[in-house]
Amino acid sequence: MDTILACQNISKKFLSGSEDIHVLHDVSLFVNAAESVSIRGESGSGKTTLLNILAGLESSDQGEVFWSGKAIRKKSLHRLSAERKRYLGMVFQSFYLIPELNALENVLFAARILGRVGASERKRAQDLLVRVGLGERLKSSPLKLSGGERQRVAVARALMNRPQVVLADEPTGNLDEATGKHIMDMLLAITREEDAGLILVTHNMEFASKTDRCCHLIKGRMES
Ligand SMILES: Nc1ncnc2c1ncn2[C@@H]1O[C@H](COP(=O)(O)OP(=O)(O)O)[C@@H](O)[C@H]1O
Ligand SMILES: [Mg+2]
Incomplete structure (x- = not known):
């Protein structure tokens, strides 16, 4: 089985005033191709700190992150940023849609930042929105959509560039049960x-139990 995303022995401290907060202690995690893993805590x-480190958006004090088996520390920032747009899809608690763009344009935005929006990208974006149940709302502004509908658009956007892995940070945190x-x-x-x-961060035990594998982060230490 191919491991698409992994970290080994990650430690991270933040400086808060004159105090060090030790947020992650020696955390290791891996995700195989097409596997879903939940992180509860x-x-x-x-x-969130761990997801940011896995996405290469934040550095760790110790340890390594691997995308497709390659240490991301060895990549230039430019290359990392370019690869991230293809390699990872991200879904956040607060959706982060662009209010000036309609649902379809929000999904297409993921392709636009790669510099390619042609007929096949439009078809893919439309197809994804149909599959998340928003086929009738392609032209709707996010401002006219409910929270659940906004998150559906965000999921379609996360998948637009056919990522290897989706990182979802409490994607239901702002939604009713x-x-x-x-x-x-x-x-x-x-x-x-x-x-x-899929790496799914959630508080919810029931949601966590639906993934292929469950991990538990307790005060920055990974317990599986
Ligand atoms: N940029 C930062 N500077 C200082 N402390 C931070 C920073 N980001 C997170 N923290 C602290 O790290 C701890 C873990 O935060 P976070 O990763 O957001 O936890 P979670 O997502 O599990 O709620 C918290 O105590 C938080 O206050
Ligand atoms: Mg968080």
């Missing part, structure tokens, strides 16, 4: 259909 346990459940089922189904790996 209380607020403040280091989940029933809507959150629908979004979670949709996210698991569509990443499976697309053969994309």
Whole structure:
């Protein structure tokens, strides 16, 4: 089985005033191709910091992150940023859609930053929106969509460039329980259909148990 994303012995401290906060202690994790892994943990346990480090958006004090078996530390910032746009899809608690663009244009934006928006990209974006249940809302502004619908657009956008792995940081955190459940089922189904790996950060035990493998972050230490 190919490991598409991994980290080994990650430690991270933040300086807060004159104090060091040790946020991650010797954390190792791997995700195989098309595998889903959940990370559960209380607020403040280091989940978002770990995702940022896996995405190469934040550096660690110790340890290594590997994309397709290659240490990202060895890549230039320019190369890392270019590869991230293809390699990773990201979904956040607060959606981060562009209010001036409609649903279809928000999804296409992922392709636009790679510099290619042609007929096949338009078809792909439209197809993804149909698959997340928004086929009737292609031209809608995010401002006119409900929270659940906004997250559906964000999931379609995350998958637009056919990423190897999707990182989802509490994607149901701003949604009511029933809507959150629908979004979670949709996210698991569509990443499976697309053969994309998934790292799902969630507080919710039930959601976590739906992934192929569950990990638990306790005060910055990984317990599987
Ligand atoms: N940039 C930062 N500077 C200082 N402290 C930070 C920073 N980012 C996160 N922290 C601290 O690190 C700890 C873990 O944060 P975070 O990774 O966001 O946890 P979680 O996502 O599990 O709630 C918290 O105590 C938080 O205050
Ligand atoms: Mg967080």
